[in-house]
Amino acid sequence: MWQEYRTKRVSDVDMWTAAVAFQKGLKESDLDRYATTIDFEQRTFAPMRCLVSMHKDEGLEVWIVSASQRALVEQALDAWDPARTRDCRHAGSRARSIHW
DSSP: OOOHHHSSSSSSSHHHHHHHHHHTTTHHHHHHHHHTTHHHHHHSOHHHHHHHHHHHHTTTOOOOOOOOHHHHHHHHHHHHOOTSSSSSSESSSSSSOOOO
16 A cells, blocks of 8 residues: 555545554554664654754754654654764764765
């Protein structure tokens, strides 16, 4: 179904209705466990990781608004640690270059 959606042969409504139906009965504990296995550095937009890391590095509280499951968003936010993000390069005490 995903391939049909990507090629516009399935509507947005049908795709997301199927996604919700697929998640019916999913246990939160199973999703929490699954979220720890994802490599968010490979699956997320590099400039977004850099922006989140820059804000966290400055001590700002970062809020993410997403339609994704809470466990996935929380794991992604934890993975975007300034010390671990390779997309940001310090160019001084406050300025950075963003490479993508």
